[in-house]
């Protein structure tokens with residue numbers, strides 16, 4: 387099986403949480419020998435148990451590649467120690483921030499010829515090895531950040547790692563990377579956390595009205611506070627710049643709403659206030675249309691068929707079987723539970739032109755559709 391991949395073992399994974407164990411699992415699944423290390427004995431044993439590799443042993447062959455998957459605030463230290471301990475190995479890290487790691491290594495005089503930073507743009511809200519999945523990186527961008535002194539062989543080894551795990555390598559420098567992730571990953575995390583934090587004191591009856599919109603906007607709010615503090619601290623300047631711009635936008639909306647709120651009738655509303663609000667929503671339309679599809683391609687527009695699903699065992703499976711019988715490919719599926727009601731809603735995305743046929747087939751098989 388290992389002949390299908392370019393990466394040659396042993397690969398040493400240091401930090402066997404979500405990312406490290408997913409890298410290990412992905413490589414081990416493809417037949418690569420993976421050696422694991424983590425200062426937490428629980429994380430190490432769990433990573434071994436999920437099939438991410440085997441614990442390091444003093445008699446092991448030296449690693450060809452070391453993947454550091456520790457929290458950002460210790461990454462530079464760990465990379466420095468791994469470069470020193472394994473003089474024949476290429477060392478990469480997967481931290482979500484790249485500039486601070488490189489700056490620290492440079493300040494310490496580490497051997498940057500064998501170091502190539504990287505950042506797989508894939509993750510989950512859950513941490514730890516038990517959340518690891520071998521296909522976490524499939525179809526996702528994997529940013530490869532040379533140190534400026536990295537040898538071409540070292541860069542190639544890290545690009546090969548990304549490709550072997552099903553990811554798409556993207557070359558960037560550290561500054562551009564940090565500016566990019568500030569806007570596409572780090573500020574969305576802060577925004578999700580801030581919106582979700584408003585819910586701490588929201589009465590249960592109000593929360594009961596929540597729909598998919600709130601879930602979509604707050605999904606990231608379940609992330610690990612310690613990890614994200616380390617990420618945000620490691621990219622503080624770039625994140626602050628985007629947040630400042632966002633604060634300006636927020637002030638614009640607040641001012642417009644202030645004017646609207648102060649008006650007694652619609653005719654009293656100050657000229658331009660409604661247009662300002664409309665522009666905010668329209669600008670959002672423009673922005674969201676620019677987000678590429680899940681696997682990096684152009685965003686596709688799907689038609690959505692929404693079906694009521696009784697909240698009892700086997701009903702969802704029966705629905706999916708019926709979709710299959712209708713001969714329609716399911717492009718995406720979202721489930722929504724209605725609070726306190728024995729019914730859920732399944733929003734089935736299909737290619738344009740297929741929804742009418744699917745609706746007819748599902749209705750004929752007794753399903754209730756939501757129009």
Ligand SMILES: NC(=O)C1=CN([C@@H]2O[C@H](COP(=O)(O)OP(=O)(O)OC[C@H]3O[C@@H](n4cnc5c(N)ncnc54)[C@H](O)[C@@H]3O)[C@@H](O)[C@H]2O)C=CC1
Nearest residue numbers: 401403404405426429455456457458481482509510513514
């Ligand atoms: N969680 C995510 O969605 C993503 C995270 N990353 C990056 O991956 C790295 C790891 O994150 P996760 O796996 O999510 O965190 P995690 O909390 O699941 O795992 C981190 C692991 O590092 C270990 N560790 C702590 N100090 C260490 C040290 N000094 N030496 C070696 N290991 C040490 C911990 O014991 C733990 O097992 C972080 O740098 C993060 O920025 C990158 C892409 C996505």
Ligand SMILES: O=C(O)C(=O)Cc1ccc(O)cc1
Nearest residue numbers: 482506507508509510511571
């Ligand atoms: O779940 C998502 O949408 C993510 O964006 C996950 C993620 C979290 C941290 C990263 O550094 C990269 C990706």
